[in-house]
Amino acid sequence: MASPDVNAFFDAATNTVSYVVADPATGQCAVIDPVLDYDAAAGRISTHSVGEIIQFIADQNLSLDLVLETHVHADHLTAAPVLRKQFDSKIAIGTHIKKVQKVFCDVFNLGDLATDGSQFDLLLSDGDEVPIGNLTCKVMHTPGHTPACNTYVIGDAAFIGDTLFMPDYGTARCDFPGGDAELLYDSIQRIFELPNETRLFMCHDYKAPGRNEFAWETTVAEQRRSNLHIKDGTSKESFVEFRKKRDSQLDVPALILPSIQVNIRAGDMPVTESNGVSYLKIPLNAL
Numbered sequence: 704m705a706s707p708d709v710n711a712f713f714d715a716a717t718n719t720v721s722y723v724v725a726d727p728a729t730g731q732c733a734v735i736d737p738v739l740d741y742d743a744a745a746g747r748i749s750t751h752s753v754g755e756i757i758q759f760i761a762d763q764n765l766s767l768d769l770v771l772e773t774h775v776h777a778d779h780l781t782a783a784p785v786l787r788k789q790f791d792s793k794i795a796i797g798t799h800i801k802k803v804q805k806v807f808c809d810v811f812n813l814g815d816l817a818t819d820g821s822q823f824d825l826l827l828s829d830g831d832e833v834p835i836g837n838l839t840c841k842v843m844h845t846p847g848h849t850p851a852c853n854t855y856v857i858g859d860a861a862f863i864g865d866t867l868f869m870p871d872y873g874t875a876r877c878d879f880p881g882g883d884a885e886l887l888y889d890s891i892q893r894i895f896e897l898p899n900e901t902r903l904f905m906c907h908d909y910k911a912p913g914r915n916e917f918a919w920e921t922t923v924a925e926q927r928r929s930n931l932h933i934k935d936g937t938s939k940e941s942f943v944e945f946r947k948k949r950d951s952q953l954d955v956p957a958l959i960l961p962s963i964q965v966n967i968r969a970g971d972m973p974v975t976e977s978n979g980v981s982y983l984k985i986p987l988n989a990l
């Protein structure tokens with residue numbers, strides 16, 4: 704089986720892992736879930752983190768065609784437009800982004816925002832295949848955390864977004880609008896059906912209790928054997944009951960309001976006002 708070169712970039716501020724996935728034969732690559740730095744207190748954005756990825760691509764003589772979003776993130780702003788501008792690459796996300804845009808257009812009262820996904824260059828559906836050099840990125844629609852979540856299977860590696868976390872940390876929450884624990888269970892069963900040795904790459908890590916290092920790579924076999932929330936033999940009923948109870952106790956993510964209103968625009972900021980400044984909205988008592 705083809706095996707891409709995978710390089711991870713961990714963003715400690717948001718516990719997010721971005722990846723550069725390269726075809727060793729051609730040097731074509733994709734970037735998955737790039738992070739835009741955002742200082743919430745100051746309302747200041749910067750490109751230090753994605754700058755490291757840009758530098759890496761240049762140093763390795765790679766060619767970037769594709770930026771893949773696993774979903775509309777609620778914990779960080781995407782840096783996809785920075786990469787699109789730098790490399791003329793395309794930004795891709797799951798086709799069900801339209802559903803997410805409709806929900807949050809209402810929350811943020813963005814009446815003029817198109818909800819057809821047209822801010823993105825490619826809308827990917829289950830079963831779609833996109834080339835990365837001689838490699839193929841196979842799209843699996845894996846909803847549950849959000850309606851638009853995709854897993855990207857590239858050779859022997861799968862980028863599973865927010866479905867499973869590392870085995871000692873469990874699974875992603877399902878309480879955002881459009882989230883569904885039953886759907887997440889079904890999506891995880893599909894991930895479990897990938898070959899046992901498939902390398903699985905997480906979107907986040909928070910260090911499980913007792914673990915001192917951040918980690919983001921495991922295998923299908925390891926998840927099926929030992930995931931804290933769902934493994935071989937876990938029933939849908941018990942998983943859904945557990946997930947709902949757990950979600951009812953979780954705090955709202957710190958950056959959910961800025962993140963979502965930017966990420967549903969494929970990372971573009973709201974149009975600047977007459978003074979040349981772009982503003983984000985804070986809806987009161989809406990979430």
Ligand SMILES: [Fe+2]
Pocket residue numbers: 774775776777778848865
């Ligand atoms: Fe997420």
